[in-house]
Amino acid sequence: MGVRRPEPVPARLRARDVLRVGAVGLRTRPLRAFLSGLGIAIGIAAMVAVVGISSSSGAELDRRLSALGTNLLTVSPGTSLLGEQAQLPADAEAMIERIGPVRQVSSVGEVSGAKVYRSERIPEAQTGGISTYAARLDLPATVGATLRHGTWLNAATERYPAAVLGADAARRLGVGAVGPETQVVVGGVRFTVVGVLDPVALAAELDSGVFVGRPVAEERLGFDGRPTTLYTRSDESRLEDVRAVLAATANPQAPNEVDVSRPSDALAAKQASSQAFANLLLGVGAVALLVGGVGVANTMVISVLERRAEIGLRRALGATRGQVRTQFLAESLLLSALGGAGGVLLGAGVTTGYALSSGWPSVVPAWATAGGLAATLLVGAVAGLYPAVRASHLSPTEALAAT
Template identity: 85%
Template structure:
């Protein structure tokens, strides 16, 4: 009887389902939790830095847009410049009336500096300690034109503008130690006692008013020696014709010497400030990227050490039939899980920092979706790059070599 050999079918290794890959990849994280936490922390710091920088920059931009929407971008400022000899120029007394004749101009107001009127809290303050404050004569419609609001008290009116009554800018009030208006709150301006009737909030589009003490135009002329010449004029114009108005303002305010008049758009200064903040944000993003790179190096270091420490485990798995691809997938999955944990924590931390700071500053909280998605994508890319070499190295170990290693 002829004995025939029956060929046994070649068994193919069992395929690992995604759930199995995740479970096997998490083994190293569960057995070495402290090391895994410290490695993930490096990734988390880098991602948190990037998300918070982007979030704070976006929140700041949203606050600027909200401010400009509330205050308007159609404010133009006309101020006295300098003469050809370098001396301070002077605008005509009727400059405000002439600007009002420009068709698209919707509102005009002005202030005039009272040069010799120094401001003190009382007569006992030494003359040299002026506190950097200036006295200005102001028109009654100034708050409506520049978008100013009062923190305490009231603005000047047709009655108080003729008497020793003053309104303090926000910085001026702080320097004078005036927190709120009271019946006995007074300051000394040019040797004359003035009752403080109001304290303003900071004026975003006219920051020069923050350190100013404002009095009525008539009382400034009668009691403080004001010459009646405006120093700065504020105009509101139709948005569509703003540039056309800007071109004729200097010649209208001072027809005899338009070159001695400076015309500016305060909202441009805010936009420039935002651009500067954006440049600084880009610098911080670079710092965040460096932190992320350092975190990636930490993950790679952890994975290499993990391969060296777990040679016996690798050899045992290979002896039981695991393929090189499965071993490689195990360690690559472990690296991705480690990075994903750090990335998720970093996104939560960065979002929390953004929301906390925005709430503290009174800004709208904005975290762009692309920042979180990009942060997670960067995390996975770092994890794949950091775990690739250790995974390939682990898969190349032969069962006998791995099991013979003490």
């Protein structure tokens, strides 16, 4: 009796070999591979672009709402237990600066008795309801004030008789321009007008004020150095925590004599819009992923079914069922990866172009790009697995008969 020889064991495919074999179908049918990859890319690009444009629009809305002062709080003196007007300590601003989440602090101090007139010839009773404030140099940045004419006070002009007028104060005084010849009388002292503010949306009380530097206010107008209103900007996520400690920080001896404003209504609008955009993005992303997944599945099913004869030939030459499955899964994943990467780049490019043309910040969420690639690979693997398994179970003769 002859000795039965053992059947040869098929060689195992290494990872590099799997990639090379999987790329054969892409190289031999470049046009089909390109069109299939293009279909995948368009689906993923649509998802990334829709999510990116929505996110960019949401970021622009957040930016505009932030400009409205969503994180601005004001601190002012209240009334004492006897019903008298309270005062803030002179070091209240320095104390508030120590609060961790507080990012900006500025203040104004009303100079009592410093009446403002267009000239010395104006009757004393005709003050026009204009207040004089000793202001910090960083006040415009904190309250979001902008200049209509001229400049704001600086380290030099705050020491000399120079003044900036609020929008209403300039109108009441009849000041339409600034220059060395434009002067007003503040507390009996002539001040040169160096700037005129636009209306301050976040602090309308400043529109009827005249602003001078603290050093010159103390030297010429008798300012006592006590702030009458402090403006703070804080981290939005910690705004309520900051508000809870502002009174005790500004006046530890009598926190009940301090009034703290409520957060801006714009903050509630911003939080509501952020939640609405989050829900919208989840819905849009899910729909776009579903559409892209259907496209990937359709492409890979047709690709595998068209090559049943090739599968039969490989089986006849000794390829195992597992190797056939691995080949087509590798091709499916390669095609999905190429199409997904191209779709992510295309979608990011569309988002950036549209955002720049609209003047928005360009935002492409990382979860959209990572999720798009992961979903493409997952759907590509699922779509390629079933046809590959089914074809690999065909006998070589039956598969070759399909040629």
